[in-house]
Amino acid sequence: MNPGTSEMQFVSALDGVPAVRGVLCLFEGVCSGAADGYARMTGRPAATLLHLGPGLANALANLHNARKARSAVVNIVGEHTTGHLGYDAPLSSDTEAFAIPVSGWVRMLGSATSAGALASEAIAFARTGQVATLIIPADFSWSDGGAPGAKVAEPPPSAMDVSLEVPLDQETGILLGHNALLEPGLNAAARVAAALGARVLLDRTGARFLRGARPFAPPRLAYFPEAAEQQLAGLKHLILVECEPPVSFFGYPNRRSLVAPADCEYHPFPLPALIEFARIFPPAPPADLPPQPPIPEDGPLTADSLGQTLAALLPADAIIADEMISASEIVHRHLAAAPPHEVLPVAGGAIGQGLPVAVGAAIACPDRPVIALEADGSAMYTIQALWTMAREKLNVITIILANHRYRILDIEMRRTGAPEHGPKADAMLDLSRPDLDFVKLAEAQGVPATRAASVAEFADQFRQALAAGGPRLIEAVLSNQ
């Protein structure tokens, strides 16, 4: 929460309701990202408390990510008193209009006595995997409320069609998304794939991925369309389990948006149907898993050597909040050999998500280490999250991949066919002049921090951080090698 005047009764009530934990964030984008992280890890709704339209506006980018992650988030947004709404006060804005693009459900409270019922409606809606926004005029906070709303029941299973017509003699793929990315979906896909000889891939846009050395670890669809097209090449049929036909992240000149072959046929198939279907095939035999790889030889830190070192030291069951951007695919290639872990990617592509999602994941799972793998450029979007890690003593180890550049844009600039950039254009992609000092940014907010420029330094500092527990930050200075 980051409350203001219109939410003071709500804040004041915190002491009367022991079950509610208020977590202060110094910027609303941290609140919404943390709520997303909590909802991803628990499947249960997390709430934000935000101040009027502009407070909600600051939360929107990470609510966009939450929407794409299908996270259960309830926004409680204070509003001017009903009497004040008719005037153009400084903070007057169209709060509902701000909420609509990211919310599946938006209501402005019409009376204090309906608060209970509407709160239940918001929670029920959020539990279907959407963002629900409840706007509360301040005078309904200081007038008598009604009865609490009904306890919200589990959402009923949606109706499903389990028919699947795929010729056995044609190349078939299974693409898993969203809910299908967890244990039950992976297990079912493993059985079906083995029986049908189908290729299994994980949709990029999921909220939560099970990765590392596992008996069944299908690859995630690649970021760039050329690589994704290669992964899907030759497929005549693609079974879409809880996802849409895959498209590239951006459109590019002279390139299709869809990454599956043009003649590929799509077969939407809900997760319960996949699980039911899988029962007719035998479970996969137990597999020998490779031992955790060793720490690489000392040398400069690169995306490769950082990935290898992480793979060597990552504790089992870690949660990785991934906002590495340009280094992400390289690091994850190495982490495939690490012990089983979970990865929370930037579901909606809006950067500034990694640190807030780590906050929410750490609150949701206090017994698991959370590792935020964060590019320097995107870290700066919501750097205030470090303070909440310190305030709440969260077990988050933040690793800043510092290459002093919006590196991904060097690549994207070429891909869009833009001319070679001159010095003015170059400066817009450059994060040096001056360099950012993430050790000071962390210490300034109460998070102990160190800097590592070599494999040995990083290995040492990461080991120490794991032993001490978070919050802790390591600035990993990547060399250009």
Added chain:
Amino acid sequence: MNPGTSEMQFVSALDGVPAVRGVLCLFEGVCSGAADGYARMTGRPAATLLHLGPGLANALANLHNARKARSAVVNIVGEHTTGHLGYDAPLSSDTEAFAIPVSGWVRMLGSATSAGALASEAIAFARTGQVATLIIPADFSWSDGGAPGAKVAEPPPSAMDVSLEVPLDQETGILLGHNALLEPGLNAAARVAAALGARVLLDRTGARFLRGARPFAPPRLAYFPEAAEQQLAGLKHLILVECEPPVSFFGYPNRRSLVAPADCEYHPFPLPALIEFARIFPPAPPADLPPQPPIPEDGPLTADSLGQTLAALLPADAIIADEMISASEIVHRHLAAAPPHEVLPVAGGAIGQGLPVAVGAAIACPDRPVIALEADGSAMYTIQALWTMAREKLNVITIILANHRYRILDIEMRRTGAPEHGPKADAMLDLSRPDLDFVKLAEAQGVPATRAASVAEFADQFRQALAAGGPRLIEAVLSNQ
């Protein structure tokens, strides 16, 4: 700007257009606040370049402020390619819906060849004092454009009614807002007020105030409604020059929103009419202005002693970006004795504006010192602005008023009648545990910084900062005395 893939051609073109200055900001809220600051100081449109819906979303709170300040801002927002828009890619969102609540004009480019004409339309619209948002699908950036749009002419003067019927024997006030707050409006109001015996007040919600020891320095309407009501007490007529009937910032229990007496009659009167009307009265005689006050005796820093010290050392013609929140009225009371200066307040009440507006003002007025007077809580919203100050070597001296608390909410909580807060509620207003270190936050971003806890320390550091020029930051630790 904070561009992404969809804006790469635009960035690449910077080197071909010497008249365009690209300024990189590490978060979009800095871009929009800086554009607002530039537009306030020059009256000319500033442009932002933002990446898709989520990039625009991050800019919205300060666009809300720009809208309330009636600032000329043109947002250029990249969008997916037209072909890609039909798919639900991760970054797909309803960009127009994000833009509408803050923009008076929103257009999505329909063809590359119409870019010139639409750009001219956006600029013409912005020049009427509004936010204009032009959304550009990426494929129109890499296909052939058309001709540049027409050069934008000065907006024509709007039609005006100069009739004013106010009985001379009844108490009359003149409230100046927006454009009327600059020299011509103040001069005209001074002549009319002297002749009619009218009380002059400045509307709170203006973009730019001329303050300090001036021949004519009417008070600004107070923040809290009780004080504003007292300033307006007894008025039978209120002449509204470029503003609306004044309302309190928030609505409160058992209190009207309007702060003028219930029987007060409003008379809207445009600025040109006031200037015309003033000609029939003699100009005010020259006034003796008091000398700049001395530095107070050494002692702990408080809002009072900080205000006195600022008043003693403020250079003439300084621009103050004011986001002091709870300390603002006390400091400004002392600055009334300082040399003439300008104040840029948080026009729309959305915090996180002060540092970005200082960036824009310093770019607009490189020959004038810019002083950002910034509360610790609101500074954290857009703390990334410090990096742009360092990158662009801007003459901004940032003074953080550190009271380690959302102090204004202590007051507001009581005002809304909320019960005394317990420990959980208290923690939501508390910025200590851990304390923020603004010296490190500044140094981490390339801005030299010091900390002052006494009048002597602060005076010394402020003097040195003025001598050296910005960027520079002073953390002014306020004691609770």
